[in-house]
Amino acid sequence: MNSTHWPENSFEDRSSVAYGVVAFLLFLSTISVSLRLWTRKMIHQFGVDDWAALLTLILIIACGISITQMTRYGLGRHGWALSLDDRILYQRSFFVSLVLYVVTLAVVKLTFLLQYYRILSVSRMRHIYMVMIVLVIIWGITQATFALVACIPLEGFWDPRVQAKCIPNAHIAWYISALFNILSDIIILVLPIPVIRKLNLPGSQKAFLIGIFSLGFLTVAISALRIKFLTLRPDPTWSNFDPTLWSLAELSSAITCACLATLKPLVTRLGNWFSRPTNTESVAQMAETEDNINKLFLLEGLLTLVIGIWSVFVMVPSPTQTKAPWRPKGWFTEHEEKIMVNRILRDDPSKSDMHNRQAITLKMLWESLCDYDLWPIYIIGLTFSIPAGPPDQYLTLSLRQLGFDTFDTNLLSIPCQVATTINMLILTWISEKVNQRALLGVFVEVWLLPCVIALAVIPSDVSRWATYALVVVLLSYPSPHPMQVGWASRNSNTVRTRTVSAALYNMSVQLQSIISANIYRRDDRPEYRRGNRVLAGVASLNIVIYATAKLYYVWRNKQRDRIWDAMSQEERQRYLDTTADKGSKRLDFRFAS
DSSP states (O other): OOGGGOOGGGGOOOHHHHHHHHHHHHHHHHHHHHHHHHHHHHTTOOOHHHHHHHHHHHHHHHHHHHHHHHHHTTTTSOGGGSOHHHHHHHHHHHHHHHHHHHHHHHHHHHHHHHHHHHHSOOHHHHHHHHHHHHHHHHHHHHHHHHHHTSEESGGGGTOTTSOOEEOTTHHHHHHHHHHHHHHHHHHHHHTHHHHHHTSSSOHHHHHHHHHHHHTTHHHHHHHHHHHTTOSOOSOHHHHTHHHHHHHHHHHHHHHHHHHHTTOHHHHHHHHHHHHSOSSHHHHHHHHHTHHHHHHHHHHHHHHHHHHHHHHHHHOOSSTTOOOBTTBTTOSSOHHHHHHHHHHHHHHOGGGGSSOTTOOOOHHHHHHHHTOGGGHHHHHHHHHTTGGGHHHHHTHHHHHHHTTOOHHHHHHHTHHHHHHHHHHHHHHHHHHHHHTOSHHHHHHHHHHHHHHHHHHHHOOTTSOHHHHHHHHHHHHTOOOOHHHHHHHHHHTTOSHHHHHHHHHHHHHHHHHHHHHHTTTSOGGGTTTTHHHHHHHHHHHHHHHHHHHHHHHHHHHHHHHHHHHHHHSOHHHHHHHHHHOOOOGGGSTTOOOOO
């Protein structure tokens, strides 16, 4: 296609999304398998299924690398905007990722089946497991062979200049393969349920195991979702973006699910360590596991180091500085860079007042500190989450005091963490849709207030499940923290103030953690009624603070509206051309509230 006739969206680029998703999924897979192997080593049991999990991780990393190569050569961009050489390199990387995908999918299924054979191997099920293992191996070999003979010679798969004979209507075979994949996934996930139900385990542990394996249906859902993308389309580098990332997500979720069921010993040991009260005996017991804890800290440090080194090579200084010795072509053409810079500056002209390497001077720092229009947000950061802080910090100890054992305590702490994450995302999305922050902050405090009041007055002999339900509702609150970070950034309107305000807001949040850690006191335990009354008072105070911040910003906007509306068009233009006001001090700027 001639460049003069390209559509307006020709320079759309989703490559940054691809890099981010690949990094997250590889990180998730690596953490899952590492914890699995650590747990198996800790209990001195290492089986064939663990080696299969390790092989799966290696193959998933290889898939991730091939997808980054696809992204480098055009994935997430329109094919007509790419050179022929890039399209050929993209197609070759796609072929490699295709072969790796089918092999990895077979190996991860084998991981599940070998795991069943080891831990759920009752006599009547062994034959079923072996039959499924053989079928999966045959299926994997068939799929890999089909991919390798899709075109003869093989170069014809990725190079249109090579005369090759390719299998006609190959997409039909991929549909059949996808259906078999979904069917086999369902069978593999259902296989252990009858055996688990008959195990001599407490009901809660049976439910936990079944729940863990049921998470594998997420993989089935992803496989089903991929089917709609199998239709051949004229712009493969763009249309393959979603199915490629969903394929990697399918592999990552599958190995994560396979690893979760093996982590009970690690969860129990860590739970015992974190759930102990602080007394002399527990300190002595903790020393027994100090070596294991140190090893975990070492593992965490190594993972952080790897991510840091990887970031040096992946992160770029700016959209116009993406070239490097290991990335000679960069991410964008010169034309694309000009388009990006113009779109960014049109979206927010305040981003042009400093460049990305310019340091903030002491004068700039002082001006940012003296920007009193941001002080309400800093005050909010100092108190907004205090009502939920102590109950969250004391959750595991409180559950132990309610009579739950270590394993159940760790399981029962999961729902509120999942719920608060989901609610936080929903609240942040709503704040952008309705363009409100302070009122949503009031909503959060109204969520917290009745919960902490109930904790302060609830009878001592109430059911432990009722107390747990109350704590779950409290800790499932939608955290306004991300919304408020964006609020401070939006009301800064200069690069220097935006930088300083983010740091000051974060400092106020850290101070809040120190304050909340001192509300529950030793002489108030185990029910902490006085502390909960204090939390109720802080929640009430927060409602007043949010409302005051809302009124302040509305008043400031009306103040400026009166001055701005009184100006003629010529006076407004003269002001815009000659004013020395900067950032949020400009008369044409309006505060978000």
